[in-house]
Amino acid sequence: MDQKIIKVIVDTPLWEPLDYLNVPAENLKVGERCLVPVGRRTCVGIVVGFSQTSSFPQDRLKKIIGRIDRLSPLSSNWLRFTKFASKYYLSPWGETAVPSLPKFFRRPPGQRHDSSLNRLRKTNFVLSAPDQELPVLNEEQKYVLDNFVQSKFGVSLLYGITGSGKTEVYLRLIQKVFDKDPEAQILLMVPEINLTPQLVERVAKRFPNHAVGSWNSKMSEGEKAATWLAAHEGRLNILVGTRLSVFASLPKLSMILIDEEHDSSYKALEGVRYSSRDLAIKRAQIENIPILLGSATPSFESFQRALSGDYQLFKMTKRAVQDAHLPELELIDISKDRVKGAALGAQVRDEITKTLEKKEQVLIFLNRRGYAPVVTCNSCGWVSTCPHCSTFAVYHKTTGNLTCHYCGWTTPLPRHCPKCGSVEIVPLGRGTQRVEEEIKELWPDANVMRLDQDSTRRKGSAQEVLESVHQGKVDILLGTQIVAKGHDFKKVSLVVILNSDPVLLSPDFRARERLFSVLMQVSGRAGRGEIPGKVLLQTQYTQDPLFHHLSRQNYSDFATEELNSREKTRLPPFTAQALVIAEGKKINEVLKYLDEVKQAALSLQYPGIHIYSPIPQSIMRIQDIERGQLLLEADSKKVMQEFLAVFAPILFEKMNRFNVYIDVDPLNC
Ligand SMILES: Nc1ncnc2c1ncn2[C@@H]1O[C@H](COP(=O)(O)OP(=O)(O)OP(=O)(O)O)[C@@H](O)[C@H]1O
Numbered sequence: 001m002d003q004k005i006i007k008v009i010v011d012t013p014l015w016e017p018l019d020y021l022n023v024p025a026e027n028l029k030v031g032e033r034c035l036v037p038v039g040r041r042t043c044v045g046i047v048v049g050f051s052q053t054s055s056f057p058q059d060r061l062k063k064i065i066g067r068i069d070r071l072s073p074l075s076s077n078w079l080r081f082t083k084f085a086s087k088y089y090l091s092p093w094g095e096t097a098v099p100s101l102p103k104f105f106r107r108p109p110g111q112r113h114d115s116s117l118n119r120l121r122k123t124n125f126v127l128s129a130p131d132q133e134l135p136v137l138n139e140e141q142k143y144v145l146d147n148f149v150q151s152k153f154g155v156s157l158l159y160g161i162t163g164s165g166k167t168e169v170y171l172r173l174i175q176k177v178f179d180k181d182p183e184a185q186i187l188l189m190v191p192e193i194n195l196t197p198q199l200v201e202r203v204a205k206r207f208p209n210h211a212v213g214s215w216n217s218k219m220s221e222g223e224k225a226a227t228w229l230a231a232h233e234g235r236l237n238i239l240v241g242t243r244l245s246v247f248a249s250l251p252k253l254s255m256i257l258i259d260e261e262h263d264s265s266y267k268a269l270e271g272v273r274y275s276s277r278d279l280a281i282k283r284a285q286i287e288n289i290p291i292l293l294g295s296a297t298p299s300f301e302s303f304q305r306a307l308s309g310d311y312q313l314f315k316m317t318k319r320a321v322q323d324a325h326l327p328e329l330e331l332i333d334i335s336k337d338r339v340k341g342a343a344l345g346a347q348v349r350d351e352i353t354k355t356l357e358k359k360e361q362v363l364i365f366l367n368r369r370g371y372a373p374v375v376t377c378n379s380c381g382w383v384s385t386c387p388h389c390s391t392f393a394v395y396h397k398t399t400g401n402l403t404c405h406y407c408g409w410t411t412p413l414p415r416h417c418p419k420c421g422s423v424e425i426v427p428l429g430r431g432t433q434r435v436e437e438e439i440k441e442l443w444p445d446a447n448v449m450r451l452d453q454d455s456t457r458r459k460g461s462a463q464e465v466l467e468s469v470h471q472g473k474v475d476i477l478l479g480t481q482i483v484a485k486g487h488d489f490k491k492v493s494l495v496v497i498l499n500s501d502p503v504l505l506s507p508d509f510r511a512r513e514r515l516f517s518v519l520m521q522v523s524g525r526a527g528r529g530e531i532p533g534k535v536l537l538q539t540q541y542t543q544d545p546l547f548h549h550l551s552r553q554n555y556s557d558f559a560t561e562e563l564n565s566r567e568k569t570r571l572p573p574f575t576a577q578a579l580v581i582a583e584g585k586k587i588n589e590v591l592k593y594l595d596e597v598k599q600a601a602l603s604l605q606y607p608g609i610h611i612y613s614p615i616p617q618s619i620m621r622i623q624d625i626e627r628g629q630l631l632l633e634a635d636s637k638k639v640m641q642e643f644l645a646v647f648a649p650i651l652f653e654k655m656n657r658f659n660v661y662i663d664v665d666p667l668n669c
């Protein structure tokens with residue numbers, strides 16, 4: 001029987017799918033894209049259902065325009081998955097699902113749509129590579145291979161120290177899937193910063209007979225369209241992608257692997273604020289396939305669930321390369337070792353000189369870019385702030401400018417103090433540019449490279465720097481987070497960590513977890529080859545337990561201790577949080593509005609929910625817009641979901657006066 005009404009989701013902020021009159025001759029199926037009129041526009045929508053009746057009067061319903069092409073429909077699992085994501089993160093289904101398609105597939109088709117499709121299909125994802133000798137797996141790796149359950153849904157956590165051969169395990173697991181079904185599809189998720197051509201190449205080389213593609217926000221629309229289509233049509237076997245790849249259409253998806261699962265880039269910070277790690281687990285459940293989360297420093301959320309038995313825990317405690325050992329870490333009390341007016345203390349200088357004499361490489365980590373985080377006037381105490389944000393403007397010596405890292409506002413460094421006219425304007429604190437200057441003065445003959453957001457603006461320039469480190473052309477590599485992640489430097493024998501102390505004073509309850517993780521990552525860059533490694537960490541707080549655990553490379557004790565304190569103070573993962581964020585011109589109005597929201601939430605008297613008072617966000621003003629937040633807390637994610645289902649309609653009713661966002665399971669609050 002022909003169905004009269006066709007239900008379609010489109011990229012608009014509407015909670016229910018739109019009803020249209022069907023054109024039975026088009027023979028559209030659930031999961032197919034189609035063209036529909038929305039207001040005066042023509043939009044691409046996705047068919048999600050049919051019915052004989054509509055709650056709208058039929059004479060007011062519009063007719064669908066028609067089909068777009070003959071692509072196979074999106075799977076019912078994919079639809080279920082996107083619907084779940086929409087419900088969980090309180091974002092309309094259409095706005096969640098449709099934007100995950102590349103532009104080519106969500107825009108009304110051009111005249112030569114079919115020939116464009118055929119052109120996209122010609123992209124080749126198979127790389128034939130010479131046979132390679134595979135390493136013999138060690139006992140710990142073998143154990144994972146033998147005990148990882150492949151046939152059904154289950155979450156496993158692979159907690160393996162840096163260099164323990166996690167990537168090798170991923171590759172072998174993929175091989176096992178292909179042994180059973182050569183047509184299978186696998187999703188390998190990686191953090192934004194880790195998706196290097198080297199990794200994709202490593203995967204592609206291992207599977208010369210399978211198609212391997214990558215997926216990230218930096219790709220051109222053409223590349224995205226070709227990759228998405230190949231995945232959707234089952235021609236792509238392995239998709240290596242960043243967080244948005246969790247929404248890819250993979251009809252033969254058989255396993256999901258998430259590398260560095262603790263990485264915060266898996267969480268979207270704008271739009272639909274989803275955690276792609278959490279969504280990937282849901283996706284695996286819907287598809288009834290296994291999922292493996294890997295990390296040297298698992299997120300406390302995941303570690304807790306492994307300890308409680310929800311996830312299967314695999315441990316890899318040894319470095320995979322023969323004779324490679326975890327580096328020794330030494331804490332240096334900077335208050336005793338300081339060289340006046342300099343970032344590098346006496347002992348650090350000594351060790352760097354020795355390392356350079358041995359022709360080995362040094363890596364220096366400082367998580368602050370620019371020259372100085374702020375400049376100040378020595379006469380009157382004026383400091384460089386951004387006029388549009390509640391932040392400091394950072395001095396960049398290379399450009400001679402003060403720049404706001406939040407809004408990009410830039411102005412030349414004033415010659416005279418704007419307040420008192422004095423010429424005594426001096427930099428305060430140190431960023432990578434200033435430390436680079438110090439290093440170049442100390443070791444004028446060394447080849448020094450700096451790697452941070454400023455030095456790598458050009459596409460591919462980070463790759464060039466990393467390549468020359470691998471080739472041994474660089475003596476000292478200095479950088480921010482970018483140098484911390486994943487790179488397998490074989491000749492780095494000394495790692496120096498400068499000034500991570502400010503993080504210890506942060507009010508964010510996740511700051512310690514994050515610091516530990518990044519410091520473990522950085523330390524893990526030392527001693528990966530045959531040369532033993534050493535890590536020196538300068539700090540004022542040598543007694544802090546965080547550094548104590550770090551120097552023993554003891555993630556597990558650190559996590560257990562911190563988890564205990566989180567449990568006592570009722571913080572995630574022992575509770576669930578959600579933020580209502582509102583923005584407007586004046587913080588007072590924003591807070592007043594959020595207080596109304598709070599009263600509305602309180603009036604529900606929902607058990608197991610705690611509602612805090614509205615406060616300004618930690619960086620209250622960005623680009624002249626002021627932001628406040630209201631924190632909601634529940635005993636569990638389940639209770640939070642149940643509460644939000646009741647509360648959301650009330651909240652959305654109130655949303656018209658301010659821009660309001662909801663962040664479920666926020667990472668910053
Ligand atoms: N069983 C093995 N025998 C010898 N070498 C191995 C073995 N497994 C892995 N390796 C090598 O050890 C090095 C580190 O392995 P891999 O990159 O898989 O580690 P990882 O745990 O992913 O590291 P990281 O967490 O630091 O990214 C690589 O050079 C890899 O080729």
Ligand SMILES: [Zn+2]
Nearest residue numbers: 386389404407
């Ligand atoms: Zn600014």
